Each structure stands twice: as C-alpha cells, then as structure tokens.
Amino acid sequence: MKAHLTRRYRFSASHRLHSGNFSCEQNRAIYGKCNNPHGHGHNYILEVTVSGQVDGRTGMVCNLIELDDAVQSEILERFDRQNLNTLLPFAGKVPTTENLCVAIYEILQPIFHAAHLERVRLEETMMNSFEYRGKENATVSS
Amino acid sequence: MVYLTRKAEFSASHYYHNPDFSPEQNRQIFGKCNNPQGHGHNYMLEVTVKGDIDPDSGFVVDLKQLKEIMHREVLDAMDHRFLNKEVPEFTTRIPTTENLAIAIWQRLEPKLDNAKLHRVRVYETADLFVDFYGER
Numbered sequence: 075m076k077a078h079l080t081r082r083y084r085f086s087a088s089h090r091l092h093s094g095n096f097s098c099e100q101n102r103a104i105y106g107k108c109n110n111p112h113g114h115g116h117n118y119i120l121e122v123t124v125s126g127q128v129d130g131r132t133g134m135v136c137n138l139i140e141l142d143d144a145v146q147s148e149i150l151e152r153f154d155r156q157n158l159n160t161l162l163p164f165a166g167k168v169p170t171t172e173n174l175c176v177a178i179y180e181i182l183q184p185i186f187h188a189a190h191l192e193r194v195r196l197e198e199t200m201m202n203s204f205e206y207r208g209k210e211n212a213t214v215s216s
Numbered sequence: 217m218v219y220l221t222r223k224a225e226f227s228a229s230h231y232y233h234n235p236d237f238s239p240e241q242n243r244q245i246f247g248k249c250n251n252p253q254g255h256g257h258n259y260m261l262e263v264t265v266k267g268d269i270d271p272d273s274g275f276v277v278d279l280k281q282l283k284e285i286m287h288r289e290v291l292d293a294m295d296h297r298f299l300n301k302e303v304p305e306f307t308t309r310i311p312t313t314e315n316l317a318i319a320i321w322q323r324l325e326p327k328l329d330n331a332k333l334h335r336v337r338v339y340e341t342a343d344l345f346v347d348f349y350g351e352r
Contacts, residue, residue: 131234131237
C-alpha cells in the first residue's frame with residue numbers, strides 16, 4: 075500500500091525582493107513593500123511530503139528520524155535565522171517564496187533516498203502558500 | 217466532480233513494536249514510540265469523498281450519513297482506545313499513522329455507497345500527517 079507522509083517544520087529568515095534586471099522604480103512598483111532595502115522577515119512553515127510503500131515490518135513509509143535529520147541538517151540549518159539574499163541558492167536570484175520552495179526541493183531531492191520526495195510546500199504567511207513537486211509540476215496557491 | 221471533506225477528532229494510545237525485531241532493534245527503529253506502556257495522541261481525521269452533485273438534493277453526499285458512518289466505523293472503535301490492544305487491525309499491524317490511515321480507508325470504503333472515497337488524511341500531531349488514496 076502506498077501512502078503519503080507530510081511533516082511540518084518552521085524556520086525564520088529575512089529577505090528583500092529586488093531584481094537587478096529592473097530599474098529602482100520598476101522594483102518598487104513590482105515588489106512594493108518587499109523591496110525595502112533593509113529587508114524584512116517571515117516565520118516560514120515548511121511542509122515536506124514523501125511517498126512510498128508502507129514497509130510491512132515497520133508500518134512506515136520511511137523512518138521519520140531520517141527525514142527530520144535530512145531537513146534539519148540540509149534546510150533548517152542553512153536557512154533558519156539567515157538573510158536569504160546572502161545565501162548561495164539566491165546568488166543572482168530573487169528570494170521569493172516560489173524560488174525558495176524550488177531551492178528546498180532541489181536540495182532535498184538528490185540527498186533524501188528513504189522515500190520519494192512528492193512535494194515541498196511553503197507558507198510564507200498564513201495567507202500565502204507555495205508548492206513545488208519537481209519539474210513540470212509546480213503550483214502556487216494564495 | 218466535487219470533493220467534500222469532513223473532519224473528526226479522536227484520542228487513542230498506541231506503541232510501536234515488531235516481535236520479529238530484537239529489543240535493541242525495536243528501540244533503535246521506533247525510539248520513544250517503542251515504550252510498551254503506550255502513549256497517546258489527539259488524532260484529527262479528514263475524510264474526503266468525491267462525486268457529482270445530486271440535482272435534487274444539491275449534495276455530493278448526505279453529510280448526516282457520512283458522519284454516522286465515520287462514527288460507527290471509526291470513532292466508536294478507536295476513540296479513547298489503546299489501538300494495539302483494542303482494534304483488531306493492529307493485533308498484526310503496527311499502529312503507525314500510515315497503517316491507521318489505511319485501516320480507516322478499509323473500514324469506510326465498503327460502507328460508502330453514494331459518494332466515492334477519495335482520501336483519508338490522519339493527523340497524528342499538527343506537524344505530522346499521512347494521506348492514503350487507496351493506492352496499492
């Protein structure tokens with residue numbers, strides 16, 4: 075039997091939305107308050123969904139400790155209490171939550187092998203959430 | 217096609233243990249969940265059914281009937297119970313959230329005649345949930 079398991083995590087980070095491809099006026103018009111040069115922060119909620127056959131011996135899709143360890147070491151330690159603009163995944167890229175969602179998927183996907191990475195979902199606030207399911211499967215909701 | 221989701225809460229205790237594993241393996245794999253005295257959760261169950269809207273009633277499913285089926289098949293059997301000892305599915309299967317979602321699907325699916333069961337979601341905590349879509 076195939077089941078999907080979702081785990082929620084939290085991290086806090088700051089960012090500034092600004093693109094070198096736009097003029098200052100265009101940046102202000104497009105990104106509004108998010109273009110504030112000093113940046114601002116969010117308490118992000120990250121949902122990681124993995125799927126696979128339920129192991130008959132353990133009753134589990136994958137060992138939660140392995141998933142927690144992977145997310146802790148690869149995602150939370152990298153992004154929590156950081157300024158996203160200063161981090162490698164956002165060199166030359168605007169740290170929108172869309173791009174953050176994709177970055178998290180692309181970091182986790184090649185290193186987590188205990189189950190299939192089905193979906194990364196990020197809540198930037200209670201009102202905005204973003205999902206990425208790998209190439210050709212991106213969706214956004216708000 | 218319209219999807220309808222009904223929530224219900226139940227509280228139960230469980231522990232994880234596989235008699236085929238050594239005590240050390242059980243402790244290593246299941247961690248704190250291996251405590252044989254058990255521990256409990258407030259589970260939140262979401263049952264999603266799908267179907268076409270009945271032109272006479274305007275319903276996908278009669279919510280009263282769905283609530284009754286959920287109560288009879290799931291809550292009466294599992295609420296305020298020790299899953300390992302009191303729910304037959306878990307005499308042979310470990311009552312993980314995965315197996316709980318599967319067991320709830322297997323209890324509900326044959327009892328629903330009007331709408332089709334789409335998804336069973338079981339929250340063990342606010343930060344951990346399992347979805348089962350009936351996939352083999």
